[in-house]
Amino acid sequence: MAGIGEVLRLEFSGPNRVSDAASAWRELVGEASIVDQVGVPGTGLIAFGTFAFADDSAETSVLIVPRVVVGHRGNRSWVTLVHAEGEPAASVEVAQRAFGDEFRVRLVPGELPPAAYQDAVAQAVARIDAGELSKVVLARQIRGHVSPDADIRRVLDHLSRGYPDTWTFAVDGLVGSSPETLVRVADGAVSARVLAGTASRGVDAAADRGNAEALTHSEKDAEEHALAVRSAVDALEPHTSTLEASAEPFTVKLPNLWHLATDLEGTVDDGSGALDLVAAIHPTAAVAGTPREAAVRVLAELEGFDRGRYAAPVGWIGADGDGEWAIALRCAHVSPEGExxxxxxxxxxxxxxxxxxxxxxxxxxxxxxxxxx
Ligand SMILES: C=C(O[C@H]1C=CC=C(C(=O)O)[C@@H]1O)C(=O)O
Incomplete structure (x- = not known):
């Protein structure tokens, strides 16, 4: 789905940013008149959103209602036009715009460069061994600069062709290809794909199979994975009447690596919409750690930078509360100045x-x- 223009932009911050967004969205939908002649996930009134990772982040969280949405799912395609009360209806001009000039950016270490990152990992291990927590997810940055007029659709095009089995997104300057579904809600059914545990791809087919095999038998990865699954299950269970997890973690093959994955599927029984479940589940132990509070504190201390919208929910919400949210991984933020x-x-x-x-x-x-x- 692609959104063009902005009819409305709602901004949120602080510890209740996701539940505030869920309430604001309900209120907005309650006042909207919606004509949806297609009736598939993503048609009718929708908003795209991207949230900050941390409660105290300086980055805002946003829901954006586009003026025009062009969508395609299975064999259905649609166009949705949105306008504010008292404003003229949007119109669509179907015009293909060629890509802007090619560009190449070299990304170099930013906050927590390689040596400092290894140091932070060693400190995290020491704190885990001392019993302060069981798992913490530590990130580092790379940075670069692109001309503010660069056509970022080139990046999206590259990602969506190169990583077809992931969620490729570009919302408010955050662009990436995430393999991890945080939560998807459709007609009362909830699903999620929990990823944690990683191995490199092999240099040839035999080595590749060997790496995947080793990943499924690695105790270290099994532990890391089990904690991520537990955190997602614990967050979703209070909102569901049934919640099933894949019997065993399985391997997911991406062009750059292997992951251990567990799929969750359940039935929502308390009327929660996708954003309510996002509020309940973020941040899982796949991006923060266990226990959650200690992990969020320790990662902020050891990383020493604001994660912005990295490792946080990115996706869309529909008028009926259905929606699809990924965890913003394998992504970059491009500021209006090109940073x-x-x-x-x-x-x-x-x-x-x-x-x-x-x-x-x-x-x-x-x-x-x-x-x-
Ligand atoms: C935190 C990231 O990945 C998470 C998702 C999958 C596997 C992970 C891992 O094996 O560490 C991480 O939990 C990231 O890509 O920045």
């Missing part, structure tokens, strides 16, 4: 090795490094 910040992080548990975790961030940066480079 690019990208992040990648790893789940740290007691037997994490700083050099291996650093190498994992390099793999996780690859989609963004290639798309800009």
């Amino acid at each position: 690019i910040t990208a992040w990648a992080g790893c789940g740290i548990v007691h037997d994490s090795d700083p050099a291996a975790e650093l190498a994992e961030t390099v793999m996780k940066f690859r989609p963004i490094v290639d798309a800009f480079g």
Whole structure:
């Protein structure tokens, strides 16, 4: 789905940013007149959103109602036009605009450069061994600059072609290809894909299979993964009458790496919409750690920077509360001045090795490094 223009932009911040957005959206929908002749997920009135990771982030969280939405799902395509009361109805001009000039950006270490990152991982392991927490996800940054007129659709095009099995998104300057579904709600059904545990791709088919096999048998990755699944299940259970998880974690193959994955599927039984569940589930142990509060405190201390909208919910919400939200991973923020910040992080548990975790961030940066480079 692509949104063009902005009819309305709602901004939120602070610890209740997601639940405030859910309430504001309900109120807005209650006053809107909606004609939806298609009736598939994403048609009718929708908003795109991107939230800040941390309660005390300086970054705003937004819901944006576009003036025009062009959508495609399965064999259905649609156009939605939105206008504010008293304003003329939007109109669509179907015109294809060629891409702007090519550009190449070299992204270099930003906050928490490689040596400092390894140091932070070692400190995290020491704090885990001391019993302060069981898992913490630590991220580092890379940065660059692009001309403010650069056509970022080139980055999106690169990502969506290169990573077709992920959620490619661009919302309010945040662009990326995330493999992780935070929560999807459709007609009372909720689903999520929890990812945690990573291995490199092999140099040939046999080595590749070997790496995937080793990932499924790695105790370190199993522990990291189990904590992420537990946090998602604990957050969703109070809102569901049934909630099933895949019997065993399975491997997901991406062009740059392997992940361990667990799918969750359930039935919502308390009228929660997608944003209500996002409020309940964010941040999972796939991006923060366990226990959640200690992990959020320790990661902020060890990283020493504001994560902005990295590792936070990005997606869309519909008028009926259905929607699809991913975790903003494998992404970069491009400011209106062209400043690019990208992040990648790893789940740290007691037997994490700083050099291996650093190498994992390099793999996780690859989609963004290639798309800009
Ligand atoms: C925190 C990130 O990935 C998470 C999702 C999948 C696997 C992860 C891991 O193996 O550490 C992380 O939990 C990131 O890509 O920045």
